[in-house]
Amino acid sequence: MELKQTNNEMTNEVSQIKTGKMKHPPGLYLLFFTEMWERFSYYGMRALLVMYLTTELIRGGLGVDKASALRMYGNFAALVYLTPIIGGYISDRYIGQRKAITIGGIIIALGQFTLFSNQSMMALYIGLFLLIVGNGFFKPNISTLVGQLYPQGDKRKDSAFTIFYMGINLGSFIAPLVCGALAENIMATKEAGEIIHYGFRYGFLAAGIGMVIGQILFNLLSDKYLGNLGKTTVGKAKNTVDKEALNKPLTKQEKHRTIVICILAAFVVVFWTGFEQAGSSLTIYTQDYVNRKVGGWEMPVSWFQSLNPFFIVLCGIPVSKLWIKLASREKGDLGIPAKMALGMIMLGLGFLLMVGAVMQRGGNVTDTAVKANMLWLVGAYFLHTMGELCLSPVGLSMVSSLAPAKFASLLMGVWLCSSFIANEIAGIVASYTETLGHLEIFGGIAVVSIVIGLVLLSLNKKLAAMMK
Numbered sequence: 001m002e003l004k005q006t007n008n009e010m011t012n013e014v015s016q017i018k019t020g021k022m023k024h025p026p027g028l029y030l031l032f033f034t035e036m037w038e039r040f041s042y043y044g045m046r047a048l049l050v051m052y053l054t055t056e057l058i059r060g061g062l063g064v065d066k067a068s069a070l071r072m073y074g075n076f077a078a079l080v081y082l083t084p085i086i087g088g089y090i091s092d093r094y095i096g097q098r099k100a101i102t103i104g105g106i107i108i109a110l111g112q113f114t115l116f117s118n119q120s121m122m123a124l125y126i127g128l129f130l131l132i133v134g135n136g137f138f139k140p141n142i143s144t145l146v147g148q149l150y151p152q153g154d155k156r157k158d159s160a161f162t163i164f165y166m167g168i169n170l171g172s173f174i175a176p177l178v179c180g181a182l183a184e185n186i187m188a189t190k191e192a193g194e195i196i197h198y199g200f201r202y203g204f205l206a207a208g209i210g211m212v213i214g215q216i217l218f219n220l221l222s223d224k225y226l227g228n229l230g231k232t233t234v235g236k237a238k239n240t241v242d243k244e245a246l247n248k249p250l251t252k253q254e255k256h257r258t259i260v261i262c263i264l265a266a267f268v269v270v271f272w273t274g275f276e277q278a279g280s281s282l283t284i285y286t287q288d289y290v291n292r293k294v295g296g297w298e299m300p301v302s303w304f305q306s307l308n309p310f311f312i313v314l315c316g317i318p319v320s321k322l323w324i325k326l327a328s329r330e331k332g333d334l335g336i337p338a339k340m341a342l343g344m345i346m347l348g349l350g351f352l353l354m355v356g357a358v359m360q361r362g363g364n365v366t367d368t369a370v371k372a373n374m375l376w377l378v379g380a381y382f383l384h385t386m387g388e389l390c391l392s393p394v395g396l397s398m399v400s401s402l403a404p405a406k407f408a409s410l411l412m413g414v415w416l417c418s419s420f421i422a423n424e425i426a427g428i429v430a431s432y433t434e435t436l437g438h439l440e441i442f443g444g445i446a447v448v449s450i451v452i453g454l455v456l457l458s459l460n461k462k463l464a465a466m467m468k
Helices: 002-019 025-056 066-080 084-117 123-146 157-186 198-225 238-246 253-278 282-289 301-327 334-358 374-402 405-431 436-459 460-467
Strands: 187-192 192-195
Touching: 025 066, 025 123, 025 157, 025 198, 025 253, 025 282, 025 301, 066 123, 066 253, 066 282, 066 405, 084 123, 084 198, 084 253, 084 405, 123 157, 123 374, 123 405, 157 198, 157 374, 187 301, 187 460, 198 282, 253 282, 253 301, 253 334, 253 374, 253 436, 253 460, 282 301, 282 334, 282 374, 282 405, 282 436, 334 374, 334 436, 334 460, 374 436, 405 436, 436 460
Parallel strands: none
Antiparallel strands: 187 192
């Protein structure tokens, strides 16, 4: 009787979707705000990390040289995306997505409070370790829950992930403004307009408080808006039907889809390698070589990292509507590989603008008195954002749609692992800007991104066929 009722409900849902009368479930917005606060925590810390590492000890930093700091940043950002494979496996098999999100959130908050507690390399390593572990539990599971809100074949899913992605970027937009203002203005000590001591630790404190707020909301409201979603695991399936569904061997179709996820994950390594320069080489370039003055006021370096999430919040809804409109066409939507290829090409075009910024200064000139116009940087961030909207939320939606149920969070972890590899490479690439020069680094990323994007575009039909 229950199964028959469920089938009738699903039929009604599909009918409503086809007529365009069905809205997104309220659980999406709970996950939106939970992710928003987690991203506030992460990006607030990330906006300060390289500056914290490279600032002299006496001025509130740790006094690490730039090349070492950029490699450390790359290693941290990489490991943040490696642990989701482990966290995804544990949640799939043993604890479920809901418990994993709570465990991850608590560990992340402890990491931020550790960074706040002491200005030392030991506190840095312990804090970053906790952030890496906590993210492994949190990141793959909340994305998986978004996909589980919708039945198979639901055309709202790409749109839902774009809305969810706006939550990510709303937190990312606010975080550098708040944490950056605390570190560079409110809690900083100044003399004659110059900062003599930064308030980095108070930025980390704000990031930790943001994580706590998100966890309180999630745990208070999840039963009401998510029901039992995310509580079933392979090891603890509540009935025979669930156990059979979760333990049956993969079909040929599921194997093909799993292969496509892995292939596309390999391609997007190139995108994230370029995109993650925002927290490393682009931050250093902004600090040293970009004219940040507006009238008599100089914009904090960390605030530029709010440009990307600002553009996503601004453009997320229009892009979400575009995907729904394209899906309703007789020809159907663009293929997922085609969207991702477009994202890579846009990333490359953004770095071509940064080549323009370098050329405006006369090439690889090391004189910090010669500045580039900030509009080059704003344009680059805008193109990077449009590329991200074509690639990242679409990728999350793809994994949730194609991944076999028993490997849902694990394969989300595999998808996120592309960012692990990319951040490792990004850290290495950024560390060479001091020796090779910004012109060569920015130009090289532009060329590689565009070429790889064109290669992926040529494989669109083949990969799309494997997905069906």
